[in-house]
Amino acid sequence: MTFSYFKKEVEEILHLYFKDERELFLEIPPSEDFGELSSTICFKVANKYGKKPNELAIEVKKQLDQAIGRFNFIKKIEALNGYLNFYMDVDKISKLTLDEISEKRQEYGKSDIGKGKKVLIEHTNANPNKALHIGHARNTCLGDSLARLLKFTNHKVIVLDYADDTGSQMADLVLGFTKLGLPMESQVRFDKYCGDQVYVKVNSLYEKDPSLLLEKQKIIKEIDTQSGEIAKLSKEIADRVLKEQIKTCARLGASFDIINWESDVIRFQLLKEALDTLQKKGLIYKETKGSLKGCVVIKSEIVKGREMESDKVLIRSDGTSTYLAKDIGYAFWKLGLSNARFKYRYRNDIAEGLLETSAEGVVDDFAYGADLAISVIDARQTRLQDILKAVIELAFGKEVANKYIHYRYEVVALSDKAASQLGYEADSKVVHMSSRKGVYFNVDDVLDKLKEVIRNRLVKNQPNLSDDEISDLSEKIAVSALRYALLKIDRNKLLIFDFDETLRIEGDSGVYILYTYVRTKGILKKASLNELSDFKNYTLNEMESRLIKKLSMFGEIVAKAASALEPQLLLIYMRDLCDDFNTFYEKYPVLTANEPAKSFRIRLVEAISEVLRNSMNLLGLKPVDIM
RNA sequence: GGGCCCAUAGCUUAGCAGGAUAGAGCGCUGGCCUUCGGAGCCAGCGACAUGGGUUCGAAUCCCAUUGGGCCCGCCA
Numbered sequence A: 001m002t003f004s005y006f007k008k009e010v011e012e013i014l015h016l017y018f019k020d021e022r023e024l025f026l027e028i029p030p031s032e033d034f035g036e037l038s039s040t041i042c043f044k045v046a047n048k049y050g051k052k053p054n055e056l057a058i059e060v061k062k063q064l065d066q067a068i069g070r071f072n073f074i075k076k077i078e079a080l081n082g083y084l085n086f087y088m089d090v091d092k093i094s095k096l097t098l099d100e101i102s103e104k105r106q107e108y109g110k111s112d113i114g115k116g117k118k119v120l121i122e123h124t125n126a127n128p129n130k131a132l133h134i135g136h137a138r139n140t141c142l143g144d145s146l147a148r149l150l151k152f153t154n155h156k157v158i159v160l161d162y163a164d165d166t167g168s169q170m171a172d173l174v175l176g177f178t179k180l181g182l183p184m185e186s187q188v189r190f191d192k193y194c195g196d197q198v199y200v201k202v203n204s205l206y207e208k209d210p211s212l213l214l215e216k217q218k219i220i221k222e223i224d225t226q227s228g229e230i231a232k233l234s235k236e237i238a239d240r241v242l243k244e245q246i247k248t249c250a251r252l253g254a255s256f257d258i259i260n261w262e263s264d265v266i267r268f269q270l271l272k273e274a275l276d277t278l279q280k281k282g283l284i285y286k287e288t289k290g291s292l293k294g295c296v297v298i299k300s301e302i303v304k305g306r307e308m309e310s311d312k313v314l315i316r317s318d319g320t321s322t323y324l325a326k327d328i329g330y331a332f333w334k335l336g337l338s339n340a341r342f343k344y345r346y347r348n349d350i351a352e353g354l355l356e357t358s359a360e361g362v363v364d365d366f367a368y369g370a371d372l373a374i375s376v377i378d379a380r381q382t383r384l385q386d387i388l389k390a391v392i393e394l395a396f397g398k399e400v401a402n403k404y405i406h407y408r409y410e411v412v413a414l415s416d417k418a419a420s421q422l423g424y425e426a427d428s429k430v431v432h433m434s435s436r437k438g439v440y441f442n443v444d445d446v447l448d449k450l451k452e453v454i455r456n457r458l459v460k461n462q463p464n465l466s467d468d469e470i471s472d473l474s475e476k477i478a479v480s481a482l483r484y485a486l487l488k489i490d491r492n493k494l495l496i497f498d499f500d501e502t503l504r505i506e507g508d509s510g511v512y513i514l515y516t517y518v519r520t521k522g523i524l525k526k527a528s529l530n531e532l533s534d535f536k537n538y539t540l541n542e543m544e545s546r547l548i549k550k551l552s553m554f555g556e557i558v559a560k561a562a563s564a565l566e567p568q569l570l571l572i573y574m575r576d577l578c579d580d581f582n583t584f585y586e587k588y589p590v591l592t593a594n595e596p597a598k599s600f601r602i603r604l605v606e607a608i609s610e611v612l613r614n615s616m617n618l619l620g621l622k623p624v625d626i627m
Numbered sequence B: 001g002g003g004c005c006c007a008u009a010g011c012u013u014a015g016c017a018g019g020a021u022a023g024a025g026c027g028c029u030g031g032c033c034u035u036c037g038g039a040g041c042c043a044g045c046g047a048c049a050u051g052g053g054u055u056c057g058a059a060u061c062c063c064a065u066u067g068g069g070c071c072c073g074c075c076a
Helices: A002-017 A041-045 A053-065 A090-107 A134-152 A168-177 A190-208 A211-224 A228-251 A263-267 A270-280 A323-334 A379-396 A416-421 A443-461 A467-488 A510-526 A542-552 A554-563 A567-587 A597-619
Strands: A037-039 A074-080 A083-088 A118-122 A156-163 A258-261 A284-286 A296-298 A312-315 A343-346 A355-357 A372-378 A404-409 A412-415 A430-432 A495-497
Touching: A002 A037, A002 A053, A002 A074, A002 A083, A002 A090, A002 A542, A002 A554, A041 A053, A041 A083, A053 A074, A053 A083, A090 A542, A090 A597, A118 A134, A134 A156, A134 A372, A134 A404, A134 A412, A134 A443, A134 A467, A134 A554, A134 A567, A134 A597, A156 A228, A168 A190, A168 A211, A168 A228, A190 A211, A190 A228, A211 A228, A228 A258, A228 A443, A258 A263, A263 A270, A263 A323, A270 A284, A270 A323, A270 A379, A312 A323, A323 A379, A372 A379, A379 A404, A412 A416, A416 A430, A443 A467, A467 A510, A467 A567, A467 A597, A510 A567, A510 A597, A542 A554, A542 A567, A542 A597, A554 A567, A554 A597, A567 A597
Parallel strands: A118 A156, A118 A372, A156 A258, A258 A355, A372 A404, A412 A495
Antiparallel strands: A037 A083, A074 A083, A284 A296, A296 A312, A343 A355, A412 A430
8 A cells, every 4th residue: 555655645746836737647657767656747738838748847847856855755756758757765665565564464455445335246147057167157256356356345245146047948957857757866966967968968859859849838837937846846956056056156266145046036026016117117018019919028219229129028928027027127126226125044055144035035135225236247148238227227317227237248168179179070260168069168177177287296296295285285276277267368358268278387377376475485484584684774676676566556456456347457466466576586585685685575575475365365366385 | 230349479368548668478499406496587589450530649549441259039
């Protein structure tokens, strides 16, 4: 946080000259040669002052130089080609920074930007008919990292999983277990069994025997009415699969507070409430003619940019509701716009303190009515999400609609090489995963494979460790590698998965981050932290200054990543910090240095270690002490 | 046909509310183990899709073109 002291001073001193300018155009310069902060204000306002930018800069510098003595952390001001460059007194900042870090430790970097804000974060949301694949994992890692960041910045965060226990994919499984007589029990995990074997098998049979599709329709109806043995079986399957999915999330380090079952959106009248509201506002109506006769629809022309599309069906002619309709009811609940409430009960059998919606539960309002509702959903659903948001805006205004965030990300696809590893011969460079066709990588399988590679390395490097220790370490390293790989790529970009390419254990990777952290731990283990000498008069070298500056900015980076909802910003910061530390490590000895350098460097390494650990925790990477 | 997203070295990418020399990793070439852990470091090669526009200044903003992905169902 100490960087902000410097920044405040720079703003203050600049205002001495530019009394009436609100924007100071401060930025972090591309090189240390230009100081720690620079302002381009002279370019912007030169005209107003009737001068050329550089003339103005020189004049400003001259005047501000007279005031510089009153400021603690500004060492020097420079006017260069129109820029005003401000140099931080790193020597003064360094002790403050190190003290703050060693005092706050795992609290270092926290801020209050979220104080009093209730935020719902919904992620994963996989259909409960299969094991999670790496596409879901991107969703889970983004959502979980957001949750960690927002908690750290003092938001009141509630994490949700929205599970569709009614969709047609459930009918496929029920069909497989009843009509086709497939066994419910298997040697492999239930989610994997359902997805890899039952679901794929049933879908392949539809082509050969179309009469099965009629059976499927019957099952869908029965599930939809939520009564009878078929519906009960469907729910049982969904429950068992979801339980396994949540285990996979836990393995990735992600946990939930609430499971909201999609069928309960209807059961607890969330849908009805929303439809009533939309009815009253005249936003929906029942179609009386044409191809949508008998459906309750929303006019496409009310949604900007969607004028050319057909109207959207909310209630089908047979009275059942579409996904969009339920999502509207659900969104109204999230934002506190509904009179209906879910009832909840505990599911401690899945995770301690986890709640699920249930007819046997009780009303609990702790998640109802959020200040911000973030739904992590892939980009293919942008259209529906836009309609949903437009509906909220039409019904309640822009301000309310802005509380609803479709946190979009592009899907994970497979490289042709990865696809061929699954026995799928690709005719293009990119192959989209398909649960139906069995073209996907399960998260647990990928982690296991990665873990094996890491284990082999560990056995070689750490011959003295027990099997349990090796196993524990390789698990942590594997999870960190996967999370890093999934968070590293900009969420607007298609992530092309390739085992060798994506899950590197060398270079720019999660493993590199852990390795760097281990290096800091290695030094600290050998250092005697109690016998440090005074380094008040120590003058930092270039690498040390850089590191101190980086450390002093951590809080700002965290706050920025949280408010921009971009965990990737923190990831890049963390990697940069590792790069700088490794350069420092190769160049300067710590334990064998002379005093006071030695004492200073030990404290510096300790601080780097703390900040790296905090960064890793915020991104769900798992720090280890040896590897 | 309409809409959304993407385009930076051979490959994977960072930088994008305009700002100084476009930063990494993989690969390739050549170095660094008597030195705190070589899953590391150092050096070299190598990039802003194309064409316009706005601006003192454009990888960044705007328009067009090209190429790639996605979406447009009484599926979710």
